[in-house]
Amino acid sequence: MEFYLPTKLFYNIEAFSAELDKLGEKFLIITGKSSKYNGSLDELTRILNKTSKKYEIFDETKENPPKELIEKIIEKHGKDWDVVVGLGGGSPMDTAKAAAVLCKNNISVEELYKSQKYDSAANIVCIPTTAGTGSEVTQYSVLTINGIKKGFKHERIFPKLSLLEPKFSLTLPRDLTISTGLDALSHAIESALSLKTNSFSELFAFKAIEIIKETLPKLVNDLKNYELRKNMLLASTYAGIAISITGTTIAHSLGYSLTTDKGIRHGIATAVFLPFEIENADNKNSKKVRYILGDMLNFLKKLDVQISFVVNDQEISKWAENVANSSHVKTTPGNYNYEKIKQAYYWLIEKSGIYRG
Ligand SMILES: [Fe+2]
Known part of the structure; x- marks a missing residue:
């Protein structure tokens, strides 16, 4: 295929939230600490509260997400999520992609690299707060497995929806x-x-x-x-x-x-x-x-x-x-x-x- 991009991209927060509303009722937000200070987490929870969605927040993502981090998220928050939101830089977004696949499949983190093992994922939403990774429009997630940084690729981990809001990067x-x-x-x-x-x-x-x-x-x-x-x-x-x-x-x-x-x-x-x-x-x-x-x-x-x-x-x-x-x-x-x-x-x-x- 020459070109395939199934992600809906929005600049406008209100238009984005209308689309977000359609994706499900239960949201797992994966983020780091900086989203508390750059306004992005407040904005996202405001949208979710307005439509009475159920959500939980995991805010302990690390740079170069190791497989143990993904396991910890599933252990702590379970798998019953319609939507997994990656909010922040590349690490939260890539972590969200991995977690979204595990929510719908009984496989290990290592098996994310065997693309024939799965064909589904919870809906993925990305909100970048840095300008670098491009993860908001890709079918890739880069994790660190046993000390080696390596990406996996799957059509199912293209985000359904991404929000491009530059104001979240003003404090970087x-x-x-x-x-x-x-x-x-x-x-x-x-x-x-x-x-x-x-x-x-x-x-x-x-x-x-x-x-x-x-x-x-x-x-x-x-x-x-x-x-x-x-x-x-x-x-x-x-x-x-x-x-x-x-x-x-x-x-x-x-x-x-x-x-x-x-x-x-x-x-x-x-x-x-x-x-x-x-x-x-x-x-x-x-x-x-x-x-x-x-x-x-x-x-x-x-x-x-x-x-x-x-x-x-x-x-x-x-x-x-x-x-x-x-x-x-x-x-x-x-x-x-x-x-x-x-x-x-x-x-x-x-x-x-x-x-x-
Ligand atoms: Fe890169």
Whole structure:
């Protein structure tokens, strides 16, 4: 299929709430602590109270949601839910997707990765409060299983409904604005370079790159600017649509170990490999990315992106093995094998100029 997006997207909260009303009577809200401060949780509970829906709130989501977290949610709140709402950044949304499948199927978290094991889920609703993950428009959920960050994919985990409300991201601090913004940029660029790209994904990917190039450097110095927040949210949703078609490519796979083993935020861990991926793609779309964005390394430096961690050769070999076994290798141009993947890590550490040991 060239293009499939079953998610209804809304800007307007009242129109969104009318649709929400139709989805069921029992709502499980999955969120983190920040939704209490950015106004989004109050807004959602106001809507649910107005129509006397039953709801419970789980507000202990963590970054890079581990399988134990999903198990804890089911243990604590049970499975009898019509709707599971993911409210927040990528972690609550991806957690909500996983929980929604478990609500309707007697399977383990590990079995979420075996797509033939299930064909149903509770209705999923996403309300992003950052602008990065694009999870509000994708059929993906990325969890951490036994220390390895890995996504699962299923048509049933496309959200039924998503609300794009930029005001919820106005309180996002500078560092999270940068890391989530770079996650969105990574989605857009990786999609544009992917061997699975098509005319629909390119449309969304290049538009997202264009908007992020213009918006993110301004936004980091003007965090309360509603228009800039709105543009970033739009761009991250466009980038999400692009990866719903193509998936992500090697930069995401390379970055996962930096996140799980060294605690580097997902968007940063991924974006630092984009210069390497663009350079090695060397095709029509990599030229177009350069034409729109300019030099990727300069873009990162302009945002003061620097990373530091201590690593040894053994760890890099293990990371490279994980990447070599990931599906991303097959969809990335540039013929990546184990040696070339290792080269990407050594490039970051020795040559990029953004690594401080
Ligand atoms: Fe991502």
